[in-house]
Structure formats: C-alpha cells, structure tokens
Amino acid sequence: MKRVAICAVAQHRCETDIWYKRFQGMLLDILEDIQLQTGFDFNEETGVHNIVTVSDDVFDARTISDNGITDVVGAHYRGEEKMAQEGLNALVYAAASILSGHDDVVYVTGHCKESQSESRNVCTNLAYDPFYGRPMGLDYLNVAALQARAYVEKSGLTPRQMAEVVVRARRWGVRNPYANATGQVEEGEVMASPLVCDPLRKLHIYPVSDGAAGFLLASEERAREFTDDPVWITGFGTCMDSYFLGDRDLTGNFALKKAAHRAYKRAGIEDPKQSVDLVELTDCYAYQQPLWLEGLGLCADGEGPAFMDAAGPARYNVNLSGGMLTGNPLMIGGLYRAAEAVLQLKGEAGEHQADHVKTAVVQSSTGGAGQFHTVLVLEA
Amino acid sequence: MGKRNRNVGIIGIGQTEYSSHKEDQNQPEMVNQAVRRGLADAGIGLDQVDCIIHGNMELFEMVHQPDMWHVLGSGAYGKEQLRITTGGTTGATLVCAADNLVASGVYDVVMAIGLEKLQEGNTTGGITNMADPLWFRNLQTGALSGTAASKVIDEFGADRSKRAAMNYRITMDKHACLNPRAHRRLGLEYDQIESLMASSPRLVGELQLIHMCSQSDGACVMIFASEEKAKALSDKPVWIRDHITVHREESYNIYGLEVPETTHHYAAQALFKRNGIPNPLEYFDVFEMYDPSAWWGLDWIREFLLLEDDEHLKLMEEGALKMDGKLPLNPSGGVTASNPIGATAMLRAAEAALQVRGDAGGHQIQKDVKHALASGFGGTMWTVLIMLEKELGWQEVDHG
Numbered sequence: 001m002k003r004v005a006i007c008a009v010a011q012h013r014c015e016t017d018i019w020y021k022r023f024q025g026m027l028l029d030i031l032e033d034i035q036l037q038t039g040f041d042f043n044e045e046t047g048v049h050n051i052v053t054v055s056d057d058v059f060d061a062r063t064i065s066d067n068g069i070t071d072v073v074g075a076h077y078r079g080e081e082k083m084a085q086e087g088l089n090a091l092v093y094a095a096a097s098i099l100s101g102h103d104d105v106v107y108v109t110g111h112c113k114e115s116q117s118e119s120r121n122v123c124t125n126l127a128y129d130p131f132y133g134r135p136m137g138l139d140y141l142n143v144a145a146l147q148a149r150a151y152v153e154k155s156g157l158t159p160r161q162m163a164e165v166v167v168r169a170r171r172w173g174v175r176n177p178y179a180n181a182t183g184q185v186e187e188g189e190v191m192a193s194p195l196v197c198d199p200l201r202k203l204h205i206y207p208v209s210d211g212a213a214g215f216l217l218a219s220e221e222r223a224r225e226f227t228d229d230p231v232w233i234t235g236f237g238t239c240m241d242s243y244f245l246g247d248r249d250l251t252g253n254f255a256l257k258k259a260a261h262r263a264y265k266r267a268g269i270e271d272p273k274q275s276v277d278l279v280e281l282t283d284c285y286a287y288q289q290p291l292w293l294e295g296l297g298l299c300a301d302g303e304g305p306a307f308m309d310a311a312g313p314a315r316y317n318v319n320l321s322g323g324m325l326t327g328n329p330l331m332i333g334g335l336y337r338a339a340e341a342v343l344q345l346k347g348e349a350g351e352h353q354a355d356h357v358k359t360a361v362v363q364s365s366t367g368g369a370g371q372f373h374t375v376l377v378l379e380a
Numbered sequence: 381m382g383k384r385n386r387n388v389g390i391i392g393i394g395q396t397e398y399s400s401h402k403e404d405q406n407q408p409e410m411v412n413q414a415v416r417r418g419l420a421d422a423g424i425g426l427d428q429v430d431c432i433i434h435g436n437m438e439l440f441e442m443v444h445q446p447d448m449w450h451v452l453g454s455g456a457y458g459k460e461q462l463r464i465t466t467g468g469t470t471g472a473t474l475v476c477a478a479d480n481l482v483a484s485g486v487y488d489v490v491m492a493i494g495l496e497k498l499q500e501g502n503t504t505g506g507i508t509n510m511a512d513p514l515w516f517r518n519l520q521t522g523a524l525s526g527t528a529a530s531k532v533i534d535e536f537g538a539d540r541s542k543r544a545a546m547n548y549r550i551t552m553d554k555h556a557c558l559n560p561r562a563h564r565r566l567g568l569e570y571d572q573i574e575s576l577m578a579s580s581p582r583l584v585g586e587l588q589l590i591h592m593c594s595q596s597d598g599a600c601v602m603i604f605a606s607e608e609k610a611k612a613l614s615d616k617p618v619w620i621r622d623h624i625t626v627h628r629e630e631s632y633n634i635y636g637l638e639v640p641e642t643t644h645h646y647a648a649q650a651l652f653k654r655n656g657i658p659n660p661l662e663y664f665d666v667f668e669m670y671d672p673s674a675w676w677g678l679d680w681i682r683e684f685l686l687l688e689d690d691e692h693l694k695l696m697e698e699g700a701l702k703m704d705g706k707l708p709l710n711p712s713g714g715v716t717a718s719n720p721i722g723a724t725a726m727l728r729a730a731e732a733a734l735q736v737r738g739d740a741g742g743h744q745i746q747k748d749v750k751h752a753l754a755s756g757f758g759g760t761m762w763t764v765l766i767m768l769e770k771e772l773g774w775q776e777v778d779h780g
C-alpha cells in the first residue's frame with residue numbers, strides 16, 4: 001500500500017480521575033496542541049474536512065457519544081466519523097480515507113474517562129450477550145484471568161516473570177510524562193499485591209485512567225505543509241476471533257497472528273524479527289505482554305516467558321512508554337501506543353528515547369481476552 | 381478533497397423485513413439473515429469479502445462493543461473489521477466508509493452491516509441520553525420535536541402546512557404499502573387528511589403521532605467492490621459518485637435567535653457544486669431521504685434540493701414526489717414506515733441503489749433511473765449525502 005503521513009501527535013496526561021476537566025476540555029487541549037504544532041485549520045478549501053473521533057457510548061453513558069464534542073474537535077459544518085471501537089482502528093480508517101482520495105488531511109482524536117463509571121467492569125460486562133455471558137458475570141477482567149490461567153498452563157509463565165513485566169513497565173513509565181501510574185514498584189510488591197481475579201493481582205492490572213489523544217494525518221503530497229519530519233503509516237491489519245470463549249484457543253493468538261501478517265505484508269516486512277526496532281503493545285494485564293509478543297511473531301508460540309528472560313523486550317524496545325500497565329484508558333490505549341511510537345521514530349521521546357528506531361509496530365486489542373486485534377506499522 | 385483513487389460499485393444488497401419486534405431472532409441471527417441475503421444478491425461467498433464494517437448504537441440495546449457478539453452472525457470471524465457509528469447517520473456513514481476503504485486500494489470487497497433491534501431497549505430513553513447530562517438532558521424529549529412543524533407553519537400558515545405534512549405522510553404510506561419489507565403499511569388514503577389532522581394524538585406542538593417515524597427491528601447489508609471486481613462480479617453494479625458529511629454542534633443555541641444554515645443545505649450546496657450539478661431537481665431521478673417525521677421530511681425537501689420559497693410545498697401539492705411524479709421521494713416508504721436506526725440511513729442508499737438497478741420490485745419506479753440521491757440524518761442535526769450513478773464516466777457528462 002501507499003504510505004500515509006502522521007504529521008503530529010498530542011497526548012493528554014493520564015490520571016486516575018481527571019475530575020476537574022470534562023472530556024470536552026481535554027479534547028480542546030489536544031486540538032490546540034496539534035494546531036500549535038502544525039498550523040492546520042478547517043478552511044473550506046485547504047483545511048481538514050473530516051475528523052475521525054474515538055469514544056464509546058457505554059463509557060460516556062451517552063448515546064452518540066460524539067455529539068457532545070462537535071465544536072471541540074473542529075467538526076462544526078465539517079464531517080466527523082466515530083470509530084466505535086479501539087482507537088488504533090481510527091488511524092487505520094483515517095489512513096484508508098486518505099488513500100481513497102476522498103480526503104487529504106484528516107484529524108484523529110479520541111477520549112475515554114474510565115473514572116466516570118462506578119466500575120469499568122460494569123461497562124465491559126455489557127459486552128457479553130444477555131442470555132449466557134452477562135448473567136454469569138463475565139467482563140473483560142475475569143475473562144482475562146481465564147486467559148492468563150490458560151497461558152500459565154501452556155507457557156509456564158511464573159509469578160516472578162509476571163512481576164518482572166510490571167517492574168519493567170513502571171521503570172519506563174516513570175520517564176513518560178503522559179503516564180498515570182508512575183511510581184516504581186519492586187518484584188515482591190507485585191507478587192504480594194492483592195489477588196483480584198486469580199491469577200491476576202492488583203499490580204498486574206492496568207490502572208483506571210482518564211485520557212485523550214490526537215493525531216494529524218496527511219497524504220504524502222501534503223505532509224510537508226505541516227511538518228518537516230513526518231512518520232509514515234506503511235501497513236495495517238486487523239482480525240476478529242470468535243465470541244464464545246469455548247470456541248476460541250485463548251492462547252493461540254489466532255486474531256493477532258492474522259492481523260500482524262496483514263500489516264507486515266502491506267508494509268513489505270518479511271521477517272519481523274529482523275525488521276522491527278520498537279514495539280508498543282496493549283498489555284492491559286501483565287501476562288499479555290509475552291503472549292502478544294508471540295502473536296506478533298517476535299518469538300515462538302509458548303516461548304514468551306523464555307523470551308522475557310532473554311531480554312527480548314529490551315532488544316525490541318517493547319513499551320518504553322510504560323504501556324497500558326502504567327495507565328491509559330481502554331478504547332484509546334492504542335492511540336497512546338501509536339503516539340509513543342511516533343515520538344520514538346521522530347526522536348522526540350525525551351527521557352525514554354530509544355536509539356536507532358526506524359520501524360515500529362503498534363498493537364491494540366479489544367473484546368474479551370483479545371477477541372479483536374489491530375496492528376499498525378510505522379516507519380521514520 | 382483530492383481525486384478518487386479508484387471507482388467503487390455496490391454489488392450486493394441484503395435486507396431483513398422490518399417490524400416492531402422480531403421475537404424469533406436474536407441480534408446475531410438477525411444480522412445473519414441480512415448477511416446471507418446480501419451475499420446471495422452479490423452472488424459471492426464470504427471468502428470473497430476482505431473487510432466488514434459494522435454499526436449500531438450501543439445504548440439502544442445496551443450492548444457494549446456489539447460487533448464482538450455479532451461475529452456469530454456477521455461472518456467477521458478471521459476477517460478484518462471496523463466499527464463506525466454516528467447516530468442516525470450511522471448507516472450512511474458506513475456506506476461512505478466502505479467507499480473509502482475500497483477506493484483506498486487496500487480492500488477489494490467490503491461488506492457494510494447496519495442494524496438495530498429497538499425492541500430490546502428503550503429508544504426514546506436512549507435518544508434522550510444523547511443530551512448533555514448537565515445542561516440539556518432534562519429538556520430533551522428523545523427524537524420528538526415540534527420545531528419543524530412550527531417553523532413551516534410560521535412561514536406558510538397553519539392550514540396549508542398541516543395539509544402538506546399529512547399529504548406527505550399519506551404519500552409515504554402509499555409507497556410503503558408497495559414495499560413488502562416495510563414495517564408500517566397502514567393503508568392510508570388521501571381523503572383521510574382532515575380526519576387524521578383532527579384525530580391523531582399530539583406529541584409535541586403540531587407533531588402528531590401519525591407524523592412520527594417508526595421504531596423498528598431490522599438489519600441491512602451492502603457489499604461494495606472496486607471497479608475491476610464489481611464489473612467481474614456483477615451485471616449491474618451501482619457506482620458511488622461522491623459523498624459528503626456535515627456535522628454541527630449541539631442544536632440548542634442559547635446565545636441568539638438567528639437560525640443557522642441547515643447542514644442539509646450546506647451539504648447539498650457543497651456536494652452539487654463540486655460535481656457540477658446546478659439543478660438537482662432536474663438531475664436526480666429518485667431521492668431516498670432520511671425523514672424522521674413528516675414535518676421534517678416536508679421541510680427538508682427544500683434544503684436538499686436547494687429550492688426557494690414554497691417550491692417544496694408545491695412539489696408536494698402537485699404530486700411531484702409520488703412514485704410516478706417528477707422526482708419520486710422514498711419509493712421504499714422512507715423512515716416514517718421503517719426505522720431500525722443503525723440501518724435506517726444505509727437503507728436510503730440501498731433502496732436508491734435498487735431503484736438504479738431496476739430491482740426494487742413492487743415499489744420500482746417506472747422511468748429509467750440513472751442518477752440517485754440518498755441522505756442520512758443523525759446526531760445534533762447532522763447530514764450525510766450520497767450520490768449514486770448507473771453509468772461510470774460522469775466526469776464527461778454535461779449536467780446542463
């Protein structure tokens with residue numbers, strides 16, 4: 001596929017409860033940040049005509065959750081389309097819109113305030129069908145615990161290895177000004193933190209977070225109007241797995257493998273082990289980091305724990321942002337992952353900047369236990 | 381806006397029947413029925429679909445990320461999938477998005493699925509929840525609004541306006557009666573105008589129950605393909621010429637009395653200008669409009685067709701919008717007949733495409749349909765406008 005430029009990114013600092021600012025205010029901050037960086041506007045002839053937003057009706061408790069944000073995303077008398085799915089898909093769709101020729105500059109922005117609901121598990125319980133799953137109390141947390149147990153059985157992942165994922169995430173999160181849970185923790189603290197949903201302990205689980213993020217995308221022809229050093233979307237892929245847990249191989253990465261294969265193929269990547277310099281993945285729970293690394297083809301099936309022990313995450317610069325474990329909200333975790341990868345590719349990641357990053361892979365998942373996956377390839 | 385990367389054709393359409401309740405189907409089963417019909421219409425198998433795009437409103441059925449569950453019927457297993465929603469416009473947005481995805485060159489065949497099962501939730505409660513919880517939620521009355529009626533009455537007087545609105549409603553019902561899939565087919569007659577004006581319960585101001593759209597269950601599927609694939613797979617693909625989306629911020633304006641330009645008018649002007657169509661009333665052969673009530677439908681004819689003064693009322697009074705009129709409006713019966721919200725705006729494009737193909741069955745208009753217009757409405761007065769063509773090569777056509 002032809003490449004599409006990311007000209008700028010903006011992230012709102014994540015906090016557990018941004019009670020002092022409505023999501024409209026957060027989105028306005030993001031818009032102004034991107035406009036300051038790029039000088040883009042909504043001019044009828046040359047400006048942005050279409051905005052792709054990300055939000056969720058259930059998390060916002062608003063039908064048509066995008067109707068309260070028209071003005072602060074610049075959509076007054078302009079187009080706006082809401083990705084009602086994990087945020088990384090908004091970048092996929094915006095890139096396709098630019099490749100179609102229908103748009104040449106697209107503004108992408110998303111918000112989610114997990115603090116607004118009494119529990120995010122109440123929201124994700126509603127993702128289960130009203131006949132079987134919902135009355136049983138399924139939600140994304142306890143379904144993840146089932147996946148974690150299956151992965152422990154398959155791969156031999158130990159409590160110590162799970163704790164190491166969290167310790168490493170916090171070590172990087174401390175350096176990321178947009179992360180939420182930034183305090184350093186020790187291995188013993190993680191292993192002794194309260195058991196929430198066996199085998200998941202409190203510190204294995206991404207903290208409740210509020211956040212917002214934004215991107216300006218442009219065609220190759222127009223990118224230099226907005227930035228001197230665009231980052232390129234060179235490939236993307238998505239895939240849906242089946243629904244009922246009993247119909248799925250919870251540790252086989254069926255959907256992630258297909259999504260990654262599609263993304264690599266479009267980006268012209270034959271061997272990700274050779275080509276990938278940096279990975280930002282959506283590790284809502286600690287065990288998912290080794291599991292998703294298997295799915296991305298960076299290590300063999302069931303070899304995630306050994307890969308961790310052999311410093312695989314360091315070699316591939318996995319989640320130098322701190323990842324989900326240092327706190328981004330569901331729905332837009334993928335946007336934070338992509339924003340971090342863009343900063344790394346531009347060399348603007350500050351204290352957590354990696355060396356020699358040319359190709360980055362960004363992954364997000366949604367649905368229980370990663371029913372759906374999205375993979376994006378970014379290049380400097 | 382740049383040049384279209386490649387042309388996109390509609391090669392398959394599948395609809396369920398629409399009804400107030402589908403007790404015999406759950407959501408994935410209802411989706412599956414439309415998917416099977418869409419694939420059969422296109423004459424292709426699921427293996428030929430590269431990507432699926434899905435849309436409905438979460439709070440109407442109270443299901444979070446419903447595409448996860450609907451995979452049991454949608455055929456998305458192992459496939460690429462996106463989910464985009466924009467309120468009432470969702471179905472039309474899915475058409476635009478599918479067009480973009482295919483035109484991008486990344487996907488050759490994309491299937492769009494719009495649905496709603498309003499029986500399973502509280503629709504008016506759900507719509508009321510769209511309003512800001514601090515400022516407007518205690519004022520919002522779902523989708524029920526008397527403002528369109530009072531606006532028309534202010535301009536043209538009560539008697540003429542009320543007759544025109546009821547005339548509109550009866551015309552839509554007559555069209556619906558020709559469409560076996562339509563939800564409400566009441567058998568209204570034009571000699572009932574006065575008795576309906578007197579007897580139908582008032583909802584808000586001059587908006588009466590009979591004027592208002594339905595609350596329906598149903599699903600619609602459309603399959604889109606690149607020009608090359610569309611020509612290979614279909615005898616009569618319908619081409620997407622262009623589309624535009626125009627949103628506006630929340631409609632309650634406490635700062636002044638000035639009436640802002642409608643998004644319908646703004647969209648129509650911009651779309652027709654860039655496509656060189658000075659007179660849409662002459663150009664288009666059929667118009668499928670998202671008409672949430674007879675009053676809105678009546679008022680919006682003027683906005684979409686860029687008419688002036690009482691030209692739209694005259695079209696109504698002269699019968700120009702009937703099946704055999706100058707510009708047939710909603711041969712399907714429109715939204716006052718059938719309204720499964722996440723599918724409703726897609727139905728406009730689907731029904732317009734069926735008219736272009738000549739495959740609308742009992743509600744097929746008799747003249748040759750070359751150029752079709754379809755509109756979506758949603759959110760806080762949002763518009764999506766889509767132009768369909770029977771033949772490629774419109775760039776060369778002299779639109780007179």
